[in-house]
Each structure stands twice: as structure tokens, then as C-alpha cells.
Amino acid sequence: MTMTDAMPSPTRRTAAQPGGGYDVDQVRKDFPILARRVHDGRPLVYLDSAASSQKPTAVLDAERDYYELHNANVHRGIHVLAEEATALYESARDRVAAFIGAPGRDEVVFTKNSSEALNLVAYAMSNAATAGPEAERFRLGPGDEVVITEMEHHSNLVPWQMLCQRTGAALRWIGLTDDGRLDLADVEKVITERAKVVSFVHQSNILGTVNPVATLVDRARAVGALTVLDASQSVPHMPIDVTALGVDFLAFTGHKMCGPTGIGVLWGRGELLAVMPPFLGGGEMIEVVTMEASTYAVPPHRFEAGTPMIAQAVGLGAAVDYLTDLGMDAIAAHEHDITAYALDQLATVPGLRIIGPPDAVDRGGAVSFVLTGSDNRPLHPHDVGQLLDERGIAVRVGHHCARPVCLRYGVPATTRASFHLYSTRGEVDALVEGLGHVRRFFGT
Numbered sequence: 001m002t003m004t005d006a007m008p009s010p011t012r013r014t015a016a017q018p019g020g021g022y023d024v025d026q027v028r029k030d031f032p033i034l035a036r037r038v039h040d041g042r043p044l045v046y047l048d049s050a051a052s053s054q055k056p057t058a059v060l061d062a063e064r065d066y067y068e069l070h071n072a073n074v075h076r077g078i079h080v081l082a083e084e085a086t087a088l089y090e091s092a093r094d095r096v097a098a099f100i101g102a103p104g105r106d107e108v109v110f111t112k113n114s115s116e117a118l119n120l121v122a123y124a125m126s127n128a129a130t131a132g133p134e135a136e137r138f139r140l141g142p143g144d145e146v147v148i149t150e151m152e153h154h155s156n157l158v159p160w161q162m163l164c165q166r167t168g169a170a171l172r173w174i175g176l177t178d179d180g181r182l183d184l185a186d187v188e189k190v191i192t193e194r195a196k197v198v199s200f201v202h203q204s205n206i207l208g209t210v211n212p213v214a215t216l217v218d219r220a221r222a223v224g225a226l227t228v229l230d231a232s233q234s235v236p237h238m239p240i241d242v243t244a245l246g247v248d249f250l251a252f253t254g255h256k257m258c259g260p261t262g263i264g265v266l267w268g269r270g271e272l273l274a275v276m277p278p279f280l281g282g283g284e285m286i287e288v289v290t291m292e293a294s295t296y297a298v299p300p301h302r303f304e305a306g307t308p309m310i311a312q313a314v315g316l317g318a319a320v321d322y323l324t325d326l327g328m329d330a331i332a333a334h335e336h337d338i339t340a341y342a343l344d345q346l347a348t349v350p351g352l353r354i355i356g357p358p359d360a361v362d363r364g365g366a367v368s369f370v371l372t373g374s375d376n377r378p379l380h381p382h383d384v385g386q387l388l389d390e391r392g393i394a395v396r397v398g399h400h401c402a403r404p405v406c407l408r409y410g411v412p413a414t415t416r417a418s419f420h421l422y423s424t425r426g427e428v429d430a431l432v433e434g435l436g437h438v439r440r441f442f443g444t
């Protein structure tokens with residue numbers, strides 16, 4: 001049975017315009033929450049998409065339809081609902097694979113989020129200690145090194161610290177320049193023959209920086225290290241092709257790409273997944289089980305123990321359709337325009353310091369800043385965030401799960417405005433006006 005036999009696919013409608021681009025006002029109507037009013041009827045200005053994006057009706061409908069019409073467990077029933085649920089779940093895998101240019105659908109592993117995808121690789125590497133010779137590539141111990149960067153989200157930092165604690169390998173990292181980019185001057189000294197894995201973020205969630213993937217992949221390959229790309233902030237915002245990127249693993253998370261929470265993806269090269277030890281054990285990830293030992297299923301099932309996130313995968317499939325229909329090139333162009341405009345406008349706010357690249361070159365739409373008061377001391381980002389919230393403007397404040405970045409730039413925290421496919425120049429204007437209000441409130 002195919003998906004098509006199981007049920008008609010939902011009608012797909014798009015605000016994409018012939019020749020590229022889209023009508024953002026039309027697009028916003030697809031996101032019911034964007035019409036909300038908050039704090040005494042003020043229009044919501046949602047500038048926190050780097051933390052989590054909003055969801056279009058198509059995604060909400062897909063999850064609801066799944067529960068209303070097709071709900072059952074997958075890969076284990078022979079009744080009609082079980083077959084429909086399995087077809088929907090596996091169809092989501094097909095769509096995700098096509099979306100990121102994966103050569104094989106079995107290279108797409110569903111996880112609960114990016115954090116789990118990254119932990120999966122890190123735990124598979126320490127589980128390799130007790131696996132057979134086929135897992136040699138993943139084994140590491142004292143004398144080996146894991147390389148990351150100083151701009152990692154904690155989800156791509158802590159799992160590697162833990163791996164080093166479990167195995168005795170050492171953690172090394174590439175530092176940052178003053179303008180928020182990777183300091184590649186001594187990359188050859190940091191990524192050496194001792195490196196077993198190089199894991200780095202594609203687009204920083206705090207600085208907005210888009211990193212030069214090819215430079216790091218070339219160096220990692222030259223020393224025989226595996227590469228892992230944390231694409232949590234890039235897959236939602238730009239076209240991604242895993243083959244062109246040349247990495248070995250790629251992790252991303254559904255809720256930042258207009259999909260549901262509770263679903264993420266680990267993509268891995270087929271030949272690597274085929275010999276990679278599992279992370280979690282349980283139902284559906286096995287081949288043969290006795291009381292003494294078990295053998296494991298082939299990928300992707302080896303890495304999907306237990307009942308998976310079925311409705312969430314279906315919702316992610318709908319999100320991928322939505323993004324594809326709008327066009328990832330058009331989304332990237334729209335966000336580039338908004339980011340460039342925001343950087344220009346924020347530069348007019350007295351006492352505002354951008355933490356990250358000050359221009360829109362190789363940069364995404366996460367813009368962090370600190371605001372200085374009249375006494376030359378920074379205003380606390382929590383105060384800034386609260387005063388903006390009173391005006392209906394939702395930003396994120398804190399260390400954004402990237403505390404080493406705040407330490408590097410000597411700030412306890414930042415205020416971050418972040419954009420997505422539905423953000424408008426009008427929202428940037430509202431932010432700048434809101435910051436004027438903050439400054440007046442503090443008498444600066």
C-alpha cells in the first residue's frame with residue numbers, strides 16, 4: 001500500500017509568486033498565532049523564531065488529521081489504521097530526505113530534537129568501545145581529540161564534553177574573532193591527526209554567523225576525522241543539500257522549521273550509519289533477541305527505539321511541504337532583506353552594540369545586542385526584554401544556551417531578535433521604536 005492509496009494528500013496552497021519571492025502579508029495569514037493581540041490589545045510582534053518558529057495551519061491540520069483519522073502504532077500492526085499510520089510516518093521520512101538532498105531515505109533518522117540527534121552520535125561513539133571491528137571508525141580514547149567551536153549551542157557542546165569524560169579523549173575548540181566569526185587562523189593547529197570528530201554549528205543561534213562549512217570539512221577530511229554539522233538554525237532558513245555540504249552527519253529540529261515540537265532529524269551517510277552502534281535500545285530497533293544478547297536492525301530503525309514521534313513526524317512532513325512550496329531560496333532572500341534592514345536600523349539606536357557580525361554577509365537572522373545606559377553600564381537584557389514585552393514585542397534574553405559566547409564577548413547576557421519567513425520590516429521598526437522607549441524609561 002502506498003500513501004496515495006491510504007488517503008488523499010491535503011490540498012497544498014501557497015503564497016509563492018511566479019518567478020520567485022512571496023507575498024509576506026499573505027504568508028502571515030497561514031499562521032493563526034501571528035494575528036494575536038497581547039497586553040491590552042497590542043499586536044504581537046514575534047521576534048523569537050530562533051528559539052521556536054510559529055506553525056502554519058497546514059502543519060496543525062496534518063497533526064489533527066493524523067489523530068482524527070489514522071492514529072495507530074507504526075511498523076507493527078496489520079490493520080488498516082496501522083498501515084495508514086506507517087505510510088504517513090514513512091512518507092514524512094521521504095519528504096525530509098528530499099528536502100535536504102539525502103541520497104537515501106534510510107539515511108534519515110527521526111529523533112525528538114537536535115539535542116537528541118547530536119547525543120545519538122556522541123553516545124554511538126562511546127558505545128563503539130564494545131562493538132565489533134566494523135565500528136572501528138567511531139572508537140576513541142585517550143590521545144584522541146574531539147573538535148568543536150566556541151560558538152556552539154550547549155546541545156553541541158555538552159554531549160561532546162560528556163563523550164570526552166566517558167572515553168578519556170580531549171576536547172578542543174576553534175575560537176572567535178572580535179566580529180563574531182570563527183578564527184580560522186590556526187585551524188590546522190586545532191584540527192590535527194588526533195581529531196576523531198569535528199562538530200560545528202552551521203548558523204549560530206546567538207551570533208547569526210554562517211560558518212564556512214567547506215573549509216572545516218576539507219581540513220577534517222584531510223586528517224581523517226568525521227564531521228557533524230549542527231544545522232538547527234540553517235535547515236529552517238536556507239536551501240540545504242547534504243551532498244554539497246560534504247559532512248558526514250547533520251542534525252536539525254522540527255520546531256524551528258515551522259514543524260511541531262518533539263521531532264528532530266539526524267541525517268548520516270548511509271555507509272556510516274550501517275556500521276554505527278545504536279544509542280538507545282528497545283522495541284523495533286532489533287533484529288534477533290535472546291535472553292543473552294541481541295542483534296540490531298538496519299538503519300534507520302536501529303536508531304529509533306520504541307514508539308516513535310508519529311504525529312510529530314507527520315507534522316514535520318507538512319512543514320517540509322510548506323517550506324518547499326514557498327521556496328527555500330525565496331525564504332533565504334526574504335530573511336536576508338529583513339536581517340540587513342534590522343542591522344541598519346539597530347545601528348541608529350544610541351548605545352547599542354551588536355554581538356556578532358555587524359553586516360549581513362554570511363549571516364542569518366539572529367541578531368544579538370546589548371544596550372548601554374547613560375552611566376555607560378549595560379542595561380540588563382532581562383529589563384530590556386520585559387519592557388519590550390509590555391509593548392507586545394517578543395524577544396529572547398539570556399545566554400541563549402551559548403554561554404561561552406557571552407564569556408568571550410564579556411557580557412552576562414544579550415537581547416536577541418530573530419526572524420523567520422513571516423517577519424516584516426514593520427516588525428523591525430516596532431523593535432527600534434520599542435528600544436527608544438526602553439532608553440527613555442531608563443533616562444538614557
Ligand SMILES: Cc1ncc(COP(=O)(O)O)c(C=O)c1O
Pocket residue numbers: 050051113114115116153155156201203204205230232233253401
Ligand atoms: C544552534 C542550535 N543547536 C541546537 C539547538 C537545540 O535544539 P533543540 O532544543 O530543539 O534540541 C538549538 C536550539 O536553540 C540551536 O539553536
